[in-house]
Amino acid sequence: MSMNRADLIIGGCVIAIGSLGLWGIIPAGVVVPSEIEISALSPAFWPQVVMIGMIMAGLVVFFQGVFPKVEGDTEFSEPALTSAVIIGKLCFAVAVMFAYYYAITQIGIVLSSLVVLLLLMMLGGERKPILLISISITLPVLLYYFFTHVANVPLPLGMFE
């Protein structure tokens, strides 16, 4: 019988994350007062219950991987990221998103949104200059006016403040 590789990997990783949480992250991240009369009221109790639940669910997935319902059922429903171009595009998109966060602090939300819109539309394959320019300029400006003047939410303008 062939095993389900995807389930084995996911189950194994979940068991590892749950174990790390139970024996590593909870002791390090939850401050437990010294005098607790009822152990179930401890701030660490609930996170521990959740981690145990996660380990158990991981074990079930792992078990399903060892004994799959359909033999050779080893694929995810999303197609695998095999092409270098696609992986490159994905990495570029993630990099743009995090650069966007940093750029907001430096050049403000309007200008950074303009650049991000332009970059991601081009990355997606849009090549019409009129569409690229009009959307990139109009949307951030309209949103800026909505949030600052209608919703009264001041937006970061970075160096332009």
Added chain:
Amino acid sequence: MFENIADAFVLFLSWENIFAVFAGVLIGTITGAIPGMTTPMGVALVLPFTFSLNPVTGILLLLGVYKGGLYGGSITAILIKAPGTPAAACTVLDGFPLAQKGEARKALDIALYASVFADFMSNLALILLAGFLASFALQFGPPEFFTLIIFALTIIAGVSGDRLAMGVISACLGLSLATVGLDIIYGTERFIFEEYELMAGLNFIPVLIGLFALPEILNHFTKPLLQDLETNKLQGAGATFADFKRCFKSIFRGSAFGVILGAIPGIGGAPAAFLSYSEAKRTSKNSANFGKGEMEGVAAAEAGNNGVAGATMIPLLALGVPGDVITAVILGAFMIHGLTPGPIMFQENIDMIYAIFIGIMLSSAYLFVIGKLSIKYISRISDVPNRILYPIVLVLCTYGAYAVNNNLFDVLVMLVMGLIGFLLLRLDIPTAPFLIAFVLGPLLEDNFRQSLLLSDGDPSIFLRSPITMVFWALTVITLFMLVRSYFKKAS
């Protein structure tokens, strides 16, 4: 009671509310009509725009998006065979073949009529039943709420598809994130790691937007540049009253299925649509035509799907427990506006509840008007290419996440949650259980700890009343049925 209804009319009758319901239904219908956009995504994107509105207006806007989104999914299902929601997948079965025969307008019309009728029936059920259920829930204390939420968490099974264990993993991740922040009893730190922005816990909106919008945006970049969709033109004659009359039995039955299944947390639109469709197929005179472009099939599927919309609000408003992922988002919206749905709201804010009821009834009328007048234009929206749409959605998400607290940290949370959501998407782990658990987690833990404080640590408090016993029994029965159905499928 009449005084409360009069107060509710005073509260509701403003241009803002009337416009908010209209705008919500329109935005929802457009969102549903865009392939790749989902209703939870639409609700998540609109949520930040409600901060500056009063609570009733904001909630009505979101409810409008919810209802419009349910109907909008049928447009893409019929025209381009791309159902926006799992429930709309049932509409494809007969809607798309009907459109291929050159009768797209008839399919869209009957889908609209069935949707509006089922939505109206569902709203009526909400108005008649929510108050009754809420008055019963006044007897609930922390142990009863704890067992109710435990039962409600079985909705995770309903949104996990075939992989319950994957849904549990997702829910555990959501429950873990819900514990971040200061402990409510001792005031000590949990998972803050000297990042003081985390002291108040993770904000709901960046988590929501990150989980539901960003993964789709990232996934878009993993697909080929041009994806050709088989598209049908909006053509042919519209549905007549005689057509509606012919399908009425299926529409009525589908609406009833939708109401019953919608009121039970976790079942949602898809089973209601498929149950309604299969019953219509079984009993119809034209059963041989089903699957080949039968109008009654479209009507039955849409009635089942839309019949759940008002009914899922019954457990939300009466008990404070969401019926599905969208009502979980709406529960979050209530909380953001300083309101806690449940029996207490029926006592303290009954005028608001009635105002919401009035707005909900109005939404059915708007759905009809928008569907009838703007279908020609809305159906063209499905032509907007994703390469333009998704970057726009990213910018909307960023403005929205920032506007929650005027804090860039929330944008960072949104981005990190987006990466987690993308990973879950690629690994076939559903994200809906994550969000439901994230919303219900604090309620579950609070009621658990309050119960133990009341009983001085005696766990028998969780079996103290017939109500808790009923919820335990329901939970055990649900789990038993789930396990049984899993083994049945496996064998």
